[in-house]
Amino acid sequence: ATRQFQHLMWRALLLVSVALPAALSSPLDVEDKGQVWAVLVAGSNTYDNYRHQADICHAYQIFHRHGVPDSNIIVMMYDDIANNPDNPKKGKIFNKPGGPNVYGPKAVPKDYTGDAVTPKNFVHVLTGNHEAVKGVGSGKVLKSGPNDHVFVNFVDHGAPGLIGFPNDVMHADDLIQALKTMNKQKMYKKLVFYMEACESGSMFDKLLPKNIEIYATTAANPHESSYACYWSDELSTYLGDEYSISWMEDTDAEEKHKTFSSETLLKQYNNVVNRVKDSHPSMYGETIIDKDHVQDFLGKSKQKVTFYSESSSELEPITDAVPSRDVALHVLTKKIALAETADQKEELQKKKDYLIKGRKDVDQIFSRILSHVTNLEIDEIKNIETSRQEINLEMMPCYKTLVKAFSEKCVNIHKNMYTFSHLYKLANMCALQYSSTNVLKAFSAECGSLHQGMVNVN
Template identity: 45%
Template sequence: MERAVIFLCLLVASVYSSSLKFEKFVQEFQQNEPLEDGGKHWALLVAGSNGYFNYRHQADVCHAYQILHSHGIPDDNIIVMMYDDIADNKENPVKDNIINRPDGPNVYEGVLKDYTGFDVNPDKFISVMTGDKENARGKVIESGPNDHVFVNFVDHGGPGVLGFGTKMLKAQKLMDAIMYMHENNRYKKLVFYVEACESGSMFYDLLPKDIDVYVTTASNPHESSYACYFDKTRRTYLGDVYSVKWMEDSDKENLNTETLNKQFALTKQETNTSHVQEYGDLSIGEMTVAEFQGTQAAKNAQAPPKDPCEDAVKSEDVPLEILRRSLNLVKSKEEAREIEIKLAKLIEERQRTDRVVKHIVGLATDDHVTAKNMMETRQHISKWECYENAYDSLEEKCKKHLNIPENDYALRKLYMFVNMCENNIPFEHIDSAIEKVCEEENI
């Protein structure tokens, strides 16, 4: 059989004089091998953010699509959610082009656009993942009991929350969706790769170890993830360290022999900016990467020109660092002045965020020593109702000063509200402090 296939390919090659036509034929001829018991691959790729300074998130997801597509997962079984406001953005000097590493290929070419703009939101994401066609009103994961599902999420995050532009997905809602899929036999194995600050908090002490779900995250429950690959032409960061590490590995490895454990170990070792974590059923790590990212052989990509950790920066510092680096690239005094104004404004916004949160904590605790402790320690979330109510109160009542969830710097301060709840500060005190401080015009 193998010799017959080789002969058929040689015969076709003699007919097609163009190497491009032959390559296209080979790609169409090869099929992604079915999984055990006739199972299928399904994938959901999500970049939740928008705005040119968040370029890297959509670049990560576009790259992830290229990996799954090149390894044979059919487009019908891949769903991509991204705002799609980067490739033709007025700030992008190279139109219809997104790259994920310096001098890299255009990962935007041919990428699916199943959900874009404001359709990229938590409710739509949950509907797509759980196969709810009525609410999704578009492609959904139509997986069954023999199928493998791969989910890659990329955006900002905070304690127990993941970002979707102007909305946030809460950990317990995500866990409810996963449990629904488990209880309704929507997968045989489910794997999550999550790129976000404090992404470990979405699964720590929440994800059961016996429901056939395996998760890796860019960071532990208390730290930032890191952006990387600053591009002087585009004046933005092209990727995130955790994401480019696992994807550059998938680009070059034989996925049919590499295990998830090996990819996790490599990604963890080489991501020296944050602590990559794993959760859930760790035995799934013994399975091959191909069983979730596609079994078809793909052309090996070129090695990256440099280590992404060389210029890595905390996610919340990206807007600040882009402006600082851009200031060193401009040639006119007028453009330099414009950047300096933006930089001063951003610094003032961050300082106001610090003042607002400090004021709220001081008022809610009404004790200097306790307030200091809330600001200097980090605790895991166990009192979810109190914390989620506090988050909702901040989002509703403090948009003028904090602009949660669009202010990634403010998301880094949410741990203080976790701490207050864990230390039994009544929610009523926290809510009252939020309301009082956030009503003030000038802070």
């Protein structure tokens, strides 16, 4: 009996000795021996949009801290903030006043920067099309497989059914098609998508299938702005976005208090909803995934967290949030208040006056277009201006045509972000089945070369 007991003990120890290294071999392992992959995208440029790249840099530091290797992380950002002439802290980016440098301590990978930050390259990265990005940036694309968990984080401006890139836009149908392609190619077991943008809910609402193992949350519902926050007098800009800093600071706080390993996606979502007071974070897709743990998509906590000291229940309220589309106006107002000389105040006031006039010009352009399209029918104009028609796939060809033509014939939407606040009117006309030909004629009649030269109306 003793010999049999010793044999059983020896066998048990042998099994443990074999199993233990396998269990501890990688902090990335998710169920079924899969890995964690991440695609992190900031779709904007210019110093006024500092916060978008700050959000993405912070997200990268979380993945790096969790032991996810750079080979599994793909970062797209214009990279014009850290060494921007307007940045008094050269070589550094901050996501919170008094917070750490998120451009370090581990240098953020620069996989796709500058003009390589495009919707097409984003799709190539997501769908693993390495041939299409040969010689572009790092050329890295997702190489994930059917047992892997993929996390996608996009941060920028948005409008109904589209999100912004530095010199282009991505429409909802193209994003949904890319995600469907990933599913068809078995590029993930489960995918989580966090999106920060105005009207970001419209990219998924009634569009994202509920049967392709994708769970998405957004900063805003389909009809509202998202919000910037964390103004810095020293850096003269907003350092974060309300939704983005909420999920990342929640992650940091849960780690610090050693509760991260048990936190579910639903708990994090609820924590974000409770902290974001100015928009309505929303959930889409296969929502049953919210019972999974956050660490299955962000990697497992393995280092001491020094980013922030608050617990998730003690994170301070966000008190300075402003609509993302009004950031440029708020920045100038604050700069005027901080200006030390009369000359500085005068120069800044001129910029603010130009911005306000440019916004009024854009308002008037859209008013003239609607009057032209509707033959001055007041009820029709009111319906286009006040309703929020649902985005659907059938209207996308019309919407794409109108957005592109407006940017080319009227006001460049990529250089004048205020235009995004009016794009819902183009979406409404398509959804209400107005003739795109007639709308294009209105563009030709009501827009001129003067408008085409407008810049920095943000």
